[in-house]
Amino acid sequence: MSVRVRRVYDPAEPEDGVRVLVDRLWPRGLAKDAARVDEWPKAITPSTELRRWYHAGEGSYEEFAERYEAELAADEAAEALDGVRALLREGDVTLLTASKTPHESHATVLARLLRT
Template identity: 50%
Template sequence: MAYELEIKRIYDMPAPTDGRRILVDRLWPRGMKKECAALSEWAKEVTPSPELRKLYHSGEMSFDLFAKAYREELEESADAAAFARRCRSWLQEAPVTLVYANKNTVENHVLVLRQWLLKAMTSCKND
């Protein structure tokens, strides 16, 4: 990889150093105008399932259990594998920034997704 895979809250100002900005939330962020988001794409296919998201956000599931279940969803998803291949390709050209809306910057799905993508992009080099 020539560039880094970054993460950033969508409410933080877009910057030229963001490169390709990809929204990785299933729901559109509240109060965010599409023209202000400066997105290259919206990758709903790599977000946690609605059921998993609801269990976690309702407090019925710890972050550790959520992260484990989400990683399993990603592992089983052909769309996630394809997204990892696209990310690997994009990172040859420019930075890629995964953007999200969650206020919690310490425990959120984007941290799990980024970690999974880094591993998946390394393992799919021969694809």
């Protein structure tokens, strides 16, 4: 089974498998039916504080990833992450984000954790 990271604004593809939105907020200007989101586990999204800190440019991506992984170790987030792992055991999973740079976003951190 594979895990992919894609922008939520990109059209759905047959190989996406289960499409999981990993952003805390719904993407601007995107209708819910057009997004084709199957799951939206908000507990695995970065906290508002961490998101604001990172977008303000106060730290590196590596430091953001460390802090985000620490947040994912909390009970509720860990449980939600296990739920996504269960989806991955059943088939392909695509993590969706509105980030303009998905390769330097929390979605990439999640994908790495899910692959291990």
